[in-house]
Amino acid sequence: MIDNAIAEFVEGAVMTILASRDQGFHPAIGRGVGTRRAADGHLLDTMVSRAQWPDLIANLAPGAPLAVTFVAPDDYRTFQIKGVIEAVTPASDGDRAFTHAYHRDIHRVLTALGVTEGQIGFWLTDADLWCLRYRPTDVFVQTPGPRAGTRLEQCP
């Protein structure tokens, strides 16, 4: 189970990027549009548009490894969570509502920083939304600087 402060961070208005890999170990990238705790905080759910990131999701089945990096756009605080997939399911109505709340929050934060609508509109989507449920195994600090890459905790 990840630390409460980290969990609150990833549930906030943070930019989210993900990587999976195929059987040949070729990486695929995607962007997440909202993350929340599940199963009493033992698991995390991250929402992803399959229409936009088909390769990322094609690699993911229960047991597959996943890397997710979360960045606060205003101060570049960054954490990378490594995890193992528990389930990959089409988003429910509740998931969609959750993603829409994330859309509003991140949109407000980014526009306040001067990011334009055009820059946001291309990835802030709910099209063909899927929910990735995963069990965190490691958390790394990746805030730019000398501590980047430091392992913060190893989840049991």
Added chain:
Amino acid sequence: MTAVPLQSLHACFEGVIPSIIATVDAAGVPNISYLSHVHYVDEEHVALSNQYFSKTAANVRDRGTAALILVDGRSGRQYRLDIAFVSSSREGELFDRMSDHLSAMSARQGMSDIMALRSADLYRVLRCEAVPAVGVNEEAPPAPPDAAARLAAAARLAGALAREADADAMIDLALNSLHRDFGFPHLMVLIPDEGGARLTVIASRGYETPGTGAEVAVGEGVAGTVAATLRPLRLADMSRGRRYAEAARAERPLPRAAIPYPGLGDPLSQMAAPMIGRGELTGVLLAEAAARFAFTRADEDALGLVAGQLGAALALHDLAAEGATAQKPAGTGIRGPCIRIRYFPFDDSIFIGEDYLIRGISGRLLHHFLRLHLDEGRSDFTNRELRVDPRLRLPEVKDNLETRLILLRRRLEEHEAPLRLLRPERGRIRLEIGGTPEIEVVT
């Protein structure tokens, strides 16, 4: 997804929106990280800055491949690339350019040392495709600027500059053409002082006031950084203050100088190129704009070409403009109203009445002209006699005398001073005075 030519992705290489890199380690665990900057190298290669993303670097060493997402800063469009590692370099032009860009971005955070570039890593692009845009009104992408036409225009301008015999006119020709034909909205030429600590505006276009004589510090801002590194620099979107704040602080006037700096208060785009002649910095050519993405890589190359020609031409002009023979006393009578001049030897600054005029070598030259005018009744001088006069203490090797004279002439004219410098012919200077100077030396 269809293949996209790498060279069509100009706006992805501006470092405006961070890129993303994913790798896989030997055990099959993926890693994902933001990248501050991906540099376009050629149609098949990109370069990544290796600062501190050590897990990424280790994975690339293991497996040799990575996936990238690039974002077009103008449109927001995303592109996915598969890349294969080619080589890593710690020196050379690519390394230097990437290092300059990184310094400009990281200086404000006081992280210059920590974020120093370790190496410039070259990758071959195996695949480049657009990420599907979902639920977004796809507008036609803006037509990419015609790079070849830009460079052709710059080459024509360089040719015209080479044919221009007069250094003063050469500067005007360059600025007028860049302003009118290239559409660069705000431009200035700055020249270094003798100590190499300051840059002084010698000419400008597109500002409310020309600001001739205004000063900025070497090492600060885009112009100051270019003067320090002797390499061109271009920043495409300075609105994200965090990353560009140091450069975006815009060249601020130094405290002593009373001439308002003409530059934009809040430029979103800036680029500058060094003017180099005979291996030395003769000036900096700066262009800026209020809009983001005002300048492309081709614009930067064009500016560099023009700056190079201007720098070489000014240096050559300095060599040639010796003036034929020493000048006889002109014997013009001194009359008219009194013009009160104050001269401060400690920094060679000159005040006319209460108004600051100029300092440095240009100030020393004006004091010299006025002194000889009062003592010997002279109004005509030659470059040659100035060079050998020990009182002027001009540097022996590279005095940039011609540009100092241009600066002085322009500043007097802009200030509407009761003094004018005329250039009756190459290598000659004539002082025209609308009164009787009275010089007070303030020590």
